[in-house]
Amino acid sequence: MALIRILLLEDSPLDDELARARLIKGGLEFVMQRVETRDEFVAELETDSYDLILADYSLPSFDGLAALEIVRERWSQIPFIFVSGGLGEEIAIESLKQGATDYVLKQRLDRLVLAVTRAIAETQERSERRRAEIALRESEERHRLILESVEDYAIITLNLDGLVSSWNKGAERVLGYQELEILGRPGAMIFTPEDTRNGTPERELSRATTQGRSEDERWHVRKGGERFWGRGTVRPLLDESGSLRGFVKVMHDMTERKRAEEALREADRRKDDFLAMLAHELRNPLSAINNAIQLARRSGRPEHLEWAKDVIGQQVRHLARLIDDLLDVSRMTRGKFQLQCKRHDLTPIIQSAIEAARPMIESRRHKLTVSNSTELATVEADATRLEQILVNLLTNAAKYTQEGGHIALIVEPAESELAITIRDDGVGIAAEMLPHVFEPFFQVEQTIDRSQGGLGIGLTLARTLAEMHGGTLIASSSGMGQGSEFRLLLPRVDATIPEVENAVCPDPPPGRTAPRVLVVDDNVDSARGMENLLTIVGYDVRIAYDGQAALEAAQAHQPEVVLLDIGLPGMDGFEVASRIRRDQRLRDALLIAVTGYGQAEDRRRSFEAGFDHHFIKPIDFDALLALLELPESAIESSPSPQNR
Structure with a gap:
């Protein structure tokens, strides 16, 4: 047991010595301060910290019950033991009712060690229990605040019967039910009817019980019947003894990602179909042309030559139409298509x-x-x-x-x-x-x-x-x-109104233009590769391989976006960026640093030189496209994915 700090309220020095001797004999380590008056008693409690109070019941100017009342009002956590020679049974019982921890008769000081030890132990136990309760309440409050503040994730707890026992704000947003609507109802309500019939909700809880967690992605149902694609994890909840007391399910609405993946797969499928059709469409006329050529080579008959000429002409026109259609689509996509009206x-x-x-x-x-x-x-x-x-x-x-x-x-x-x-x-x-x-x-x-x-x-x-x-x-x-x-x-045009000279067709709906991009990189393969990638998605691209050529190309091309390698020979990318920023005609261009260096100091130098974004090699092309395709206002205010 640790050192015990004791405050003794006693007017008899002899009784003080007897109490000390008994505690020493009992093997206790302690320090004890004796006081006799009310003022001394209160002063000690206010200026020092004590683990235990021993008090005589009757003193000349101050009695034990008055001392007990003071302690109960201000220092109730300190155990209080009466040590008195004239304490009758009725008074002893009354003192316990008033809040005393114990009492010991001076004629029976052999009980003092036991009383002190027990009082200290009980106090420590109460303190630990109180700390645990406070910690538990704080933990529960933290968890409650966390659960309520998480709105992107549905967090649901279920009891052992699979009934909903809690339902956070995220669950309300994702699934549509208010907490009071769903509490006490089966968690299986959020599953599709076919999954419910197949026993999926029960298997999910069983797997969480046996394996410690259960993860899956599947269709779920909101209030009102709307389906959504949810990814969720179920974990078991255990009590203090390790026994299962319920489950917690955390789920996120992944519908948009699911649709995007399906759209991507559909786009890939269509691309494959298109390539197959393109091969088919090119082979068919080529086959006809080849047959016509073979016939013309092997036969000199005029009717055969005339037929071969007609076939070749017809098939060449067909190929030309195919190519024209493809070029038209490409021009329209890049905003390069114009009508002559x-x-x-x-x-x-x-x-x-x-x-x-x-x-x-x-x-x-x-x-x-x-x-x-x-x-x-x-x-x-x-x-x-x-x-x-x-x-x-x-x-x-x-x-x-x-x-x-x-x-x-x-x-x-x-x-x-x-x-x-x-x-x-x-x-x-x-x-x-x-x-x-x-x-x-x-x-x-x-x-x-x-x-x-x-x-x-x-x-x-x-x-x-x-x-x-x-x-x-x-x-x-x-x-x-x-x-x-x-x-x-x-x-429809009113033919009675004279035609306006150089009339033009109505403006088409706003579409995508072809932004001008300047790629600056001394690595020829890297520059050409980026040029090809940007060109096939509709950008108008120029290339420069050094700083001086970059400045000349920027003057001539007036790019809206400059992808600028930092490590250029001679004039580096920082200097090129600074000069571009000083040019009034180019100061609004979006400057993107491209470098193998990504430390904080490198980024700082980029921004000081006038760069808007800092990309680390190798560039994530999807991230670059996502940046370039943002609205202008968003580009000005948003960091690039690699610029963090």
Whole structure:
């Protein structure tokens, strides 16, 4: 036992000596201070710290009960033992009721050691219990505050029966139920009906019990029935003895990530399909050309040579159309596509489109009907591109209609617009596919007739061109086997109003431009690689291999973004950045440092030189694209992913 500090309230020095002797004999280590009066008693308690109070019951100017009352009011944690020679049984009982810890008769001092030891032990036990209770309350409060403040994660506790016992703010946000709605109800409510029937909730708790945790990703259900993709972990909750008392489930809504992954997989699938279709589309005309060449080599008959010439010409034109379509998509993506608009009568454009599509229509023995209820319909358009829209729509109808089908082309007024409708009785489009028909490389797989060819970009081009003319293109279908309808709406021009010289088409909807980027790197392979990567995603890129060339290229090219290697020969990247910042025409360019050094001092030097962001080699290209594609205001205020 540690050293005990004792305050003795006693007017008899002899009794003081007897008490000390008894405690020493009992093996206790202590220091004891004796006082006789009330003032001395209070002064000691106020100025020093004591573990125990021993008090005579009766003193000349101060009695033990008064001392006990003082202690009980201000120092109740200190144990108080009466040591008296004249303490009767009734008084002893009353003193215990008033808060005394124990009493010892002076005639029985042999009990003093036991009383002191027990009082100290009980006090220590109470103190430890009180500290534990305080720590527990503080811990519970911390956990409560943490649980309530976490809103991105659903944190749910379940009892042994799988019923909800707590439900944080994050659970309310993710799952939709308020805490009072869900407490006491089965946690299985958040699982899909099929998972509930299969026993998934029970297996999750069982696995957590046997393995210490259970993790999974699956569809869950919010209040109201909406499904979401959740990733969760379940752990067992144990009591002080290690026995299972419940479970805690922490879950995060991963729906957006799930959809992004599915979209990425779908994009990869379409890319693969497109490459397969492109190979198919290139091989077919090449095969026909090869056969024609072989025939021309082996036969000198005029009819064979004429046939070979026609085939080669036809197939070369087909290849040229494929390449033109691909180039058109690329130009539109990079904002490099322009229309040459003039005022035109619509009828000749429609007739030209019909003639261009006629070989496809007749080869599949379709019947085409044309209805034009407008007279001298006039449009402000690029005639070649408007014809391209109509040819794409007509050939699309011919391709996806069984042989011997019907195609209708209808021209009619629609308020301030002209409506051109192309309708077929072909394979149709499923309702779930309609929102995707204008996406690049999209084809309804179950209806594809590969022998008809196509890259899946015709409708994409048609709608984009329609929008560039200030119009719209709408697809509709009653479903598979019910045919399709594409309705092109174009602004109508009043032919009585004189044409404005150098008229232009209506501005297309805002689209992506091609930002100018300057890549500066003395490593030729690295610079060329970055140029190719940025070019294929739509940027206009220039390269420089040293500081002086970078400044000259910046003056000529006026880049919006400069990717600048720090370790250039001669003039380093810091100096180049400083000079660019001093040029009034270039001061708004986004400067991105590219370096193998990433310490705090390196970053500081970059920012002092005028760089906006600091990327460490090798560059994470996805992170770079994410930065470049941010809105301008966000780029100015957001650090790059590698600039932290």
